Amino acid sequence: MEPTADEPTIPPAIAEAWGLRGRAPKGPRPGLTLGGIVAAAVALADAEGLPAVSMSRVAKELGAATMALYRYVGAKEELLTLMVDAAYGEPPAPAGSGPDWRVGLSRWAWAEREALRRHPWIVRVPIGSPPLTPHQLGWLDAGLRCLDGTGLTEPEKMSVMLLLTSYVRNEALLTAQLLDAAQAAGREPGAVMPAYARLVARLADPARFPALHAVLASGALDSDDDPDDEFTFGLDRLLDGVETLVRARTAG
Amino acid sequence: MEPTADEPTIPPAIAEAWGLRGRAPKGPRPGLTLGGIVAAAVALADAEGLPAVSMSRVAKELGAATMALYRYVGAKEELLTLMVDAAYGEPPAPAGSGPDWRVGLSRWAWAEREALRRHPWIVRVPIGSPPLTPHQLGWLDAGLRCLDGTGLTEPEKMSVMLLLTSYVRNEALLTAQLLDAAQAAGREPGAVMPAYARLVARLADPARFPALHAVLASGALDSDDDPDDEFTFGLDRLLDGVETLVRARTAG
DNA sequence: CGCTTCTGCGTAGACCATACGCAGAACTAG
DNA sequence: CTAGTTCTGCGTATGGTCTACGCAGAAGCG
Structure with a gap:
């Protein structure tokens, strides 16, 4: 005992x-x-x-x-x-034949996003300890496997995965927040972003928040553009950053 | 009324x-x-x-x-x-003279990290709605201002800020989780990462989690390396990704 | 047939957020 | 000075939460 x-x-x-x-x-x-x-x-x-x-x-x-x-x-x-x-369930199957890390990680990120979309409450669970459960670690392993072949060191791979999952989770959190705010106000989900933009415009003084007002003035938040495009953009930026590193490692 | x-x-x-x-x-x-x-x-x-x-x-x-x-x-x-x-308090002052967006955003990220370090509970607050408070929007504005002069469109700037704050917040969350787990187990903070690594090694079957075990075997998690280095690495990757985009915009 | 061991779960305690409504303070109008 | 208005502080009470504890009884072992 x-x-x-x-x-x-x-x-x-x-x-x-x-x-x-x-x-x-x-x-x-x-x-x-x-x-x-x-x-x-x-x-x-x-x-x-x-x-x-x-x-x-x-x-x-x-x-x-x-x-x-x-x-x-x-x-x-x-x-x-x-x-x-x-x-979370089972992680996505590793990309069959193509050893391209980029498409692999991209698939991985979309799969996580899909899981978070199916269970929006995940991002609301207050977590007290680092991941220790089977599926959780399975996802991590599946992601790390995509980075095989790149010349990255193990700690670097780990950092990349942290970076990636951070982005996916946070994007999902923001989406969930907007959705909640929408149905709390009784609005249809498509109209909540413009309403939010108008509220910010009314509260924030243009003189004190010039850059913020530039965004609002550009109408960037008025149209309820495809959230997938938004997600793709950030993901591409992130993978570009990783690619820069990979190239440096394989060139060295 | x-x-x-x-x-x-x-x-x-x-x-x-x-x-x-x-x-x-x-x-x-x-x-x-x-x-x-x-x-x-x-x-x-x-x-x-x-x-x-x-x-x-x-x-x-x-x-x-x-x-x-x-x-x-x-x-x-x-x-x-x-x-x-x-x-959160007041956002960091915009970089005085240097119009370099990269050092500006870097300073911004370190400042947010410092704020989250001073008040680790921030990342534990369940947030139900998009940011609407003065300081919160002030930080956003300060970050956006760093991107003035780059050829990025306004929605792009917004996406970059989301990307950046996602990373900082999530890194802080993970750090806080490790710290909590440490003091819950009565361990000194320096020893918690190796303990975690050993636990994972014991639970996860090497055959089913090969990439994960490669990381563990590399000893990447054994040494309690400087968390600042870890943070710097991810931040650099992220900014590299942004830089690729900025270059594409200014070149076009 | 006991003895052990484990399950289901009833009771109860310590919190928690918060709806409601009253007593009284501070001000204005006359 | 007085009456009315309006807002503050807050006592009471309700319905919810998690969970510690201990008991009745089922299932198997020797």
């Missing part, structure tokens, strides 16, 4: 997510499954948003009592972590 | 943050100040973390009753928004 003190504590629920869990030969059969609980929570978040996910609500969805969940999950935060992991 | 229905609703507390608030000639003098409340909340978050910031706790800190705060703030979320705005 002595916990190996040289290793950091690992939550049992996460261990179970990795498939390593001493199953008990004694006692009654568990009536619930960790996977089932997480799936129910994910479905609930998809349908009614993250605030609807409370322990009692998830339990009710499963026909169980609130406290029953705590036999499978140490705390709510663990459930949230596992929800995120489940919502 | 008819609210102009063509404009979206603007929370009174945010209006007050912009300095436009019809002060009441009647009634008793307010005993509290919105600025004072926000300052107390910020101080509390700095000292004890974001979870310590509850309405009752902030009120106690001010020697007032809980419900007194609701005369100044419509909901807790508004208080959080204003806390973030206050914590």
